[in-house]
Amino acid sequence: MSRLPQSIPFGWFFVHYSDELKAGDVVPLRYFGRDLVLFRTESGAAKVLDAFCPHLGAHLGHGGKVAGEGIACPFHGWQFNGAGQCTAVPYAKNMPPKVAGGRQVVHAYPTVERNQVIWVWYHPHNAEPTFEVAHNPEVGADDWAPLQKYQWRFASNPQEIAENGVDVAHFKFVHSMDEVPEGHTEYDGHVRRSSAEGQRTVTLPSGETRQIVSRVETVQNGAGQKWTRFFGTVETQLQVLVTPIDAQEVELRFAFTHLRFAEDSFEAKLASGQIASVTGQSGVAGDIPIWQHKIHRADPILCDGDGPIMRFRRYFSQFYAPVQPVSGIGSARAGNA
Numbered sequence: 173m174s175r176l177p178q179s180i181p182f183g184w185f186f187v188h189y190s191d192e193l194k195a196g197d198v199v200p201l202r203y204f205g206r207d208l209v210l211f212r213t214e215s216g217a218a219k220v221l222d223a224f225c226p227h228l229g230a231h232l233g234h235g236g237k238v239a240g241e242g243i244a245c246p247f248h249g250w251q252f253n254g255a256g257q258c259t260a261v262p263y264a265k266n267m268p269p270k271v272a273g274g275r276q277v278v279h280a281y282p283t284v285e286r287n288q289v290i291w292v293w294y295h296p297h298n299a300e301p302t303f304e305v306a307h308n309p310e311v312g313a314d315d316w317a318p319l320q321k322y323q324w325r326f327a328s329n330p331q332e333i334a335e336n337g338v339d340v341a342h343f344k345f346v347h348s349m350d351e352v353p354e355g356h357t358e359y360d361g362h363v364r365r366s367s368a369e370g371q372r373t374v375t376l377p378s379g380e381t382r383q384i385v386s387r388v389e390t391v392q393n394g395a396g397q398k399w400t401r402f403f404g405t406v407e408t409q410l411q412v413l414v415t416p417i418d419a420q421e422v423e424l425r426f427a428f429t430h431l432r433f434a435e436d437s438f439e440a441k442l443a444s445g446q447i448a449s450v451t452g453q454s455g456v457a458g459d460i461p462i463w464q465h466k467i468h469r470a471d472p473i474l475c476d477g478d479g480p481i482m483r484f485r486r487y488f489s490q491f492y493a494p495v496q497p498v499s500g501i502g503s504a505r506a507g508n509a
């Protein structure tokens with residue numbers, strides 16, 4: 173039995189940062205228990221397809237080349253556009269009937285660029301998106317700093333990581349916080365919003381400590397998109413980007429931005445201090461060893477001081493599709509989790 177019984181939830185997930193993919197770039201990806209290829213076309217659109225060529229099975233991400241608005245397979249040069257249609261078979265006198273008429277022959281993933289992130293819609297049955305990627309206006313705005321990026325890989329899943337936010341009792345034991353902030357949470361279909369305000373001790377750049385009133389607002393938009401806004405010192409925004417590699421392992425990325433200040437200014441140091449506390453032991457570095465080794469208790473023994481864990485789980489359960497075989501294109505894909 174695996175430690176984490178959940179399947180991979182559906183939703184919009186990070187697959188790449190926008191600024192790290194130039195026109196003509198081809199990147200092999202392994203996410204959602206699937207082999208994928210990401211590429212940026214000559215006109216600048218990011219596209220994601222299942223990796224294996226429908227001809228003789230080459231991996232398009234290893235040696236494939238962008239050709240116009242599509243990708244050419246490294247093995248025999250067949251070309252596919254971002255919709256997964258075959259657009260050229262360079263050495264055939266007649267196009268094979270199976271690719272004729274614009275039939276889709278490779279699964280194409282809905283792909284959106286927003287908040288300087290390339291998002292892919294994953295659904296275990298390849299169903300169409302049921303909601304959209306939310307827009308974070310501060311990302312890329314003139315008065316906000318460029319993204320500061322952090323990345324980890326460990327054994328966990330999106331639900332376990334998201335549950336951390338409602339698990340108020342762990343803040344003291346994992347993150348050495350004295351007081352668990354009072355919070356307010358709202359569930360609205362696929363969206364969960366929470367806001368918590370509390371006294372917090374911050375260490376100023378001078379080394380002096382001060383009590384401040386801090387407010388943290390979090391929004392979860394499906395299983396793969398979540399962001400947090402911190403108020404109280406320097407306004408900071410954090411995108412929490414969890415992408416399942418398969419049902420047992422994730423990549424977790426944090427992308428921060430904060431109001432722009434002169435380098436070495438007092439505010440810039442406060443912002444770095446804030447980021448260090450969210451990425452350090454008082455933040456995610458404290459959680460990772462727990463996530464890495466824990467099991468999922470479907471029926472935990474809880475006490476009155478615990479947070480609303482079961483309410484959160486009811487919310488998250490909407491992102492699991494009923495088990496059924498993947499139908500249609502690419503159903504013969506290897507290693508589908």
Ligand code: FES
Nearest residue numbers: 225227228245248
């Ligand atoms: S395997 Fe891709 S063109 Fe032959």
Ligand SMILES: [Fe+2]
Nearest residue numbers: 336346455459
């Ligand atoms: Fe935590």
